[in-house]
Amino acid sequence: MIRTAMKDKTMVPHLTTALTGPLLDLERRFLENETTVERWLRKQWLEHTPPFYASVDLRNAGFKLAPVDTNLFPGGFNNLNADFLPLCVQATMVAIEKICPDAKSVLLIPENHTRNQFYLMNVARLSVILRHAGLNVRIGSLLPEITAPTPIDLPDGQQLVLEPLQRIDNGRRLGLKDFDPCAVLLNNDLSAGVPEILRNVHDQFVIPPLWAGWHVRRKSAHFAAYRDVALSFASELGIDPWLIDPGFEVCGEVNFHERTGEECLAVNVDTLLNRMRVKYKEYGIEAEPFVIVKADAGTYGMGIMTVKDASEVKQLNRKQRNKMSVVKEGLQVTEVIIQEGVPTVERVNEDTAEPVVYMIDRYVVGGFYRVNSARGIDENLNAPGMRFEPLAFSTGCSLPDARLDPDAPANRFYAYGVVARLALLAASLELERAAPAETA
Amino acid sequence: MIRTAMKDKTMVPHLTTALTGPLLDLERRFLENETTVERWLRKQWLEHTPPFYASVDLRNAGFKLAPVDTNLFPGGFNNLNADFLPLCVQATMVAIEKICPDAKSVLLIPENHTRNQFYLMNVARLSVILRHAGLNVRIGSLLPEITAPTPIDLPDGQQLVLEPLQRIDNGRRLGLKDFDPCAVLLNNDLSAGVPEILRNVHDQFVIPPLWAGWHVRRKSAHFAAYRDVALSFASELGIDPWLIDPGFEVCGEVNFHERTGEECLAVNVDTLLNRMRVKYKEYGIEAEPFVIVKADAGTYGMGIMTVKDASEVKQLNRKQRNKMSVVKEGLQVTEVIIQEGVPTVERVNEDTAEPVVYMIDRYVVGGFYRVNSARGIDENLNAPGMRFEPLAFSTGCSLPDARLDPDAPANRFYAYGVVARLALLAASLELERAAPAETA
Numbered sequence: 054m055i056r057t058a059m060k061d062k063t064m065v066p067h068l069t070t071a072l073t074g075p076l077l078d079l080e081r082r083f084l085e086n087e088t089t090v091e092r093w094l095r096k097q098w099l100e101h102t103p104p105f106y107a108s109v110d111l112r113n114a115g116f117k118l119a120p121v122d123t124n125l126f127p128g129g130f131n132n133l134n135a136d137f138l139p140l141c142v143q144a145t146m147v148a149i150e151k152i153c154p155d156a157k158s159v160l161l162i163p164e165n166h167t168r169n170q171f172y173l174m175n176v177a178r179l180s181v182i183l184r185h186a187g188l189n190v191r192i193g194s195l196l197p198e199i200t201a202p203t204p205i206d207l208p209d210g211q212q213l214v215l216e217p218l219q220r221i222d223n224g225r226r227l228g229l230k231d232f233d234p235c236a237v238l239l240n241n242d243l244s245a246g247v248p249e250i251l252r253n254v255h256d257q258f259v260i261p262p263l264w265a266g267w268h269v270r271r272k273s274a275h276f277a278a279y280r281d282v283a284l285s286f287a288s289e290l291g292i293d294p295w296l297i298d299p300g301f302e303v304c305g306e307v308n309f310h311e312r313t314g315e316e317c318l319a320v321n322v323d324t325l326l327n328r329m330r331v332k333y334k335e336y337g338i339e340a341e342p343f344v345i346v347k348a349d350a351g352t353y354g355m356g357i358m359t360v361k362d363a364s365e366v367k368q369l370n371r372k373q374r375n376k377m378s379v380v381k382e383g384l385q386v387t388e389v390i391i392q393e394g395v396p397t398v399e400r401v402n403e404d405t406a407e408p409v410v411y412m413i414d415r416y417v418v419g420g421f422y423r424v425n426s427a428r429g430i431d432e433n434l435n436a437p438g439m440r441f442e443p444l445a446f447s448t449g450c451s452l453p454d455a456r457l458d459p460d461a462p463a464n465r466f467y468a469y470g471v472v473a474r475l476a477l478l479a480a481s482l483e484l485e486r487a488a489p490a491e492t493a
Numbered sequence: 494m495i496r497t498a499m500k501d502k503t504m505v506p507h508l509t510t511a512l513t514g515p516l517l518d519l520e521r522r523f524l525e526n527e528t529t530v531e532r533w534l535r536k537q538w539l540e541h542t543p544p545f546y547a548s549v550d551l552r553n554a555g556f557k558l559a560p561v562d563t564n565l566f567p568g569g570f571n572n573l574n575a576d577f578l579p580l581c582v583q584a585t586m587v588a589i590e591k592i593c594p595d596a597k598s599v600l601l602i603p604e605n606h607t608r609n610q611f612y613l614m615n616v617a618r619l620s621v622i623l624r625h626a627g628l629n630v631r632i633g634s635l636l637p638e639i640t641a642p643t644p645i646d647l648p649d650g651q652q653l654v655l656e657p658l659q660r661i662d663n664g665r666r667l668g669l670k671d672f673d674p675c676a677v678l679l680n681n682d683l684s685a686g687v688p689e690i691l692r693n694v695h696d697q698f699v700i701p702p703l704w705a706g707w708h709v710r711r712k713s714a715h716f717a718a719y720r721d722v723a724l725s726f727a728s729e730l731g732i733d734p735w736l737i738d739p740g741f742e743v744c745g746e747v748n749f750h751e752r753t754g755e756e757c758l759a760v761n762v763d764t765l766l767n768r769m770r771v772k773y774k775e776y777g778i779e780a781e782p783f784v785i786v787k788a789d790a791g792t793y794g795m796g797i798m799t800v801k802d803a804s805e806v807k808q809l810n811r812k813q814r815n816k817m818s819v820v821k822e823g824l825q826v827t828e829v830i831i832q833e834g835v836p837t838v839e840r841v842n843e844d845t846a847e848p849v850v851y852m853i854d855r856y857v858v859g860g861f862y863r864v865n866s867a868r869g870i871d872e873n874l875n876a877p878g879m880r881f882e883p884l885a886f887s888t889g890c891s892l893p894d895a896r897l898d899p900d901a902p903a904n905r906f907y908a909y910g911v912v913a914r915l916a917l918l919a920a921s922l923e924l925e926r927a928a929p930a931e932t933a
Contacts, residue, residue, distance in 0.1 A: 146531075157529075
């Protein structure tokens with residue numbers, strides 16, 4: 054494992070911050086209790102079904118390591134270290150065996166970003182993974198302009214073919230011309246709601262389920278489930294759950310244009326900042342606490358602001374209010390989550406970075422650093438228009454080495470993989486709780 | 494995938510033989526039918542349980558690709574490419590979930606080779622894999638001289654602790670002092686029979702089962718099961734099963750000292766060579782056919798001879814008869830398998846080489862080349878005293894790339910992984926057939 058970590062030094066992010074505070078303690082605790090951690094997770098998966106796939110944005114503050122966003126329709130598989138592709142294939146084999154072992158075909162439904170080459174590279178990578186797991190993969194597009202198979206050339210010489218999605222089998226199932234898949238894999242987060250063509254599908258697996266889409270999903274429901282997971286896990290390990298759990302509050306009826314709900318925002322910002330100040334004092338943390346105000350449904354990095362004082366949410370100018378009021382697909386924001394800000398100590402060279410961990414089934418299959426040179430340690434890095442430079446993890450997340458320092462890459466990645474899997478488990482709970490009655 | 498294959502050229506064996514005959518066809522067939530291959534295997538594993546682990550020695554003749562030996566107690570995990578350790582860990586997690594998901598402890602019982610540092614490195618590597626999969630691992634020794642925990646230093650600085658195996662829980666279970674494991678993992682092939690201490694274990698998983706040991710296992714039973722697997726798989730793919738299946742015959746009562754059973758050997762050698770000549774003619778193969786005569790139970794590379802004419806088994810001198818008559822632990826050979834010889838075209842630099850593929854649960858987790866500069870292409874390479882230089886596969890076995898030539902490393906390794914998994918499936922059938930009535 055050491056050799057793996059050392060082999061390709063260029064891949065190991067240069068961490069300019071030498072961590073010596075509580076996080077090292079936390080990482081050491083994970084390391085020393087690897088068997089307990091893995092067994093605890095294994096037991097949870099006896100009771101809960103992991104989502105087919107997920108990515109988790111983490112923030113490592115030095116004093117705290119917490120998930121800040123969990124994506125159930127992950128893009129960015131193309132950013133993973135290609136050396137770990139076999140891990141993706143193997144995990145997908147495990148997932149497929151549970152869903153439709155007898156299957157040979159899967160239909161992938163991507164986002165409608167046909168001009169985003171990076172996103173299309175992700176779709177291509179997903180197709181490769183599914184194909185190597187032993188499935189015929191074809192891509193069904195929701196775009197009305199795709200009326201016939203449409204080849205798209207990718208920068209690396211690959212080609213994707215988008216085909217018009219259709220209902221088949223007397224309208225009971227989803228498919229393509231001459232293609233009746235066993236399962237439909239969504240890589241589309243349904244921000245704008247469930248398109249008519251995806252409704253009332255029978256006798257076919259749709260994964261993740263439709264209620265994982267951002268038209269119904271709420272970050273606050275995820276982090277409520279995460280709180281339960283963190284409490285139980287922290288109790289198993291004998292740690293303070295705060296070290297892995299970002300606090301949050303919710304305002305359900307905000308209208309940034311009409312300036313309604315501002316009082317709720319201000320009160321909750323204040324409440325959360327006060328709770329944080331108590332904890333910062335307890336742990337001797339000098340930094341100034343901040344919270345992140347963002348839409349409670351999916352954001353794509355839109356509609357996000359950093360707030361250090363309640364007064365800020367009352368003094369928004371027109372531009373700020375416009376920015377906060379819409380997210381992807383022009384949807385209006387009315388439900389808002391106020392989440393504890395977790396600064397990032399991770400640096401790649403001099404630039405602010407945060408780890409993103411990818412999972413298929415219950416397995417960590419890789420990760421990368423989201424790097425943004427134009428943003429500070431207390432800002433959202435998933436910012437459109439900024440230079441975005443993913444840097445793949447150099448080693449896997451499953452090979453901690455107790456002989457190395459807790460913050461050696463292999464050990465740090467293990468800690469990231471543990472917290473990411475806690476968020477994965479929270480997503481599983483969240484989906485169980487959100488499932489329509491007839492499916493429960 | 495291309496990048497992975499190209500990254501480290503030193504790891505890619507230099508193949509001096511340019512393959513253009515039927516094997517390229519076979520590899521191309523696997524490539525073109527990857528989905529069919531994977532789905533067929535997936536369906537088999539719905540009906541059959543894979544062994545916990547296995548390694549398979551393959552022979553690639555250019556015109557034929559076949560397993561020649563399947564080890565259900567594999568050593569040599571230390572020879573795998575360390576980059577693929579995460580694959581081993583993930584596959585072990587899958588295996589453990591099926592055996593004892595709630596478990597946190599496993600007892601590993603190794604061979605009694607306490608002075609073989611290479612073997613002990615394998616035990617250490619297995620321990621690392623199991624620990625990262627979330628299990629407390631301790632090592633129970635069958636050696637009578639191990640009466641207290643005995644640390645052993647390894648060349649790479651690691652340390653193993655061998656502890657005296659004991660019966661616990663009123664003799665019902667196997668364990669160590671203060672250690673009551675959920676499962677017992679055998680890395681000991683039981684050539685000398687089942688030691689008293691391993692008999693009549695209750696309420697505890699012993700994996701592989703005791704009847705996988707060489708005290709009862711027969712190569713001929715494995716290759717009979719393999720023949721069934723190869724027939725079914727070849728029919729699915731529309732290929733001649735001979736391309737992947739090594740023929741064999743058996744003589745049940747041979748005594749090399751007393752020169753009984755020689756007639757049976759001669760007749761069967763003749764029969765097999767004649768069958769091979771017909772096939773060689775059909776495929777236009779110029780080489781002279783040969784067969785391998787070896788003990789039908791485990792050999793450890795002992796008691797093996799290459800024969801090109803039936804007369805050779807009748808003219809054995811005393812030295813040759815002595816060599817053939819005993820195998821590991823001084824056991825007498827009475828049952829003999831005559832197996833179709835499959836020459837190897839694989840070369841590492843100028844030296845004769847053969848691939849060995851490792852699997853955990855149903856997943857290929859790596860492999861290496863067994864290289865022997867002192868042996869010819871028609872000889873056993875697992876020869877004690879010879880220079881033995883394993884060379885780890887540079888890429889995984891799960892990422893064939895149809896854009897590359899069929900004999901590109903990634904594609905060749907895929908073909909090797911497919912045939913190795915057929916042998917794994919044969920082992921599964923073999924163990925089902927061999928299971929004592931009360932466990933069936």
